[in-house]
Amino acid sequence: MADVAQLAGVSSQTVSRVSNGDSAVVDSTREKVLAAMKELGYRPNSAARALKRGDxxxxxxxxxxxxxxxxxxxxxxxxxxxxxxxxxxxxxxxxxxxxxxxxxxxxxxxxxxxxxxxxxxxxxxxxxxxxxxxxxxxxxxxxxxxxxxxxxxxTDQRQGARTAVRHLLDLGHRTVWHVAGPKESFAAGHRAAAWEELLLQEGRTVPPLLRGDWTPDAGYEAGLRLADEPDCTAVFVANDHMALGVLRALHERGRRVPEDVSVVGFDDIPDSGSFIPPLTTVRQDxxxxxxxxxxxxxxxxxxxxxxxxxxxPTDLVERRSTARYTGVSPQEG
Missing domain, CATH: 3.40.50.2300 (Response regulator)
Known part of the structure; x- marks a missing residue:
């Protein structure tokens, strides 16, 4: 700073004012200081300035x-x-x-x-x-x-989960199964609690809770178990990646989505609209x-x-993985 001041013919205080953008410095002086800075390759030390300001x-x-x-x-x-x-x-x-x-x-x-x-x-x-x-x-x-x-x-985790479950119940499904995230996850806990609360509030049977670790592989394992449940016609999955695994398992077991089983995810990841079928899901902002x-x-x-x-708040994005329940379970059909 002293070198810049000497070259520009000003005080070190003036150089400091120019560095800090002080509008009180006249334009001609500012230009001389900036030219001296450029010639000498001077740059203010932002770390030192931050320490001085405490910001x-x-x-x-x-x-x-x-x-x-x-x-x-x-x-x-x-x-x-x-x-x-x-x-x-x-x-x-x-x-x-x-x-x-x-x-x-x-x-x-x-x-x-x-x-x-x-x-x-x-x-x-x-x-x-x-x-x-x-x-x-x-x-x-x-x-x-x-x-x-x-x-x-x-994100309003409970509101999003209730929206997903309500959507499936409004389509006529008797109850909704749930593939939850890890037990230690705050978000997974709130989504699972809202799922159970709404089913109980509506007087519906609460199926056994399945858990995964957010990955498609975990969803696939849960989907294989769901495919063997003859009364499973609707599933709320705690995230889209696990929902992808559920879709694969149901397909491999011959359970059609959404004709036999409706599936709703959570997140609305960029690829969820390209799943087969495109996934109905809860969008997080x-x-x-x-x-x-x-x-x-x-x-x-x-x-x-x-x-x-x-x-x-969240939004439900309706795609082709959910459909109205016909009133006949796959086993009855």
Missing amino acids: FRAMGVITMGLSSTGNVRTLEAIAGCAAREGYAVTLIPLDAPTQDNVKGAFTRLDELAVDAVALIMEVHLLDTASLTLPPHVKVVVVDSDSSGRFPVVD FARVGQLCVDAILRELRGETLMGTTLV
């Missing part, structure tokens, strides 16, 4: 891997929204759901100097009793629950979740105190 213009994201559709699409939305607001994003994916991994991720983000952290993970891993968060770092939880400790942004997450972070950074959960 790093950076967000951290901690997530449980990048294999699930929800994590990837939520991360994509957060990164895009953050960039538009002038924030960089540092990603730390965890390879195992342990307290030590979570602590290590927060320590690393503190070293990298971020203003806020978005957690796309099961929040029970965040043990605040043994984890000291840097006082300046704001936290927002996505797709989980914080028990009132941090603001939460999430990941872009909206990401935007609201960034909005919450910016509001916290402005000094607002946020708590509670913001839910993003």
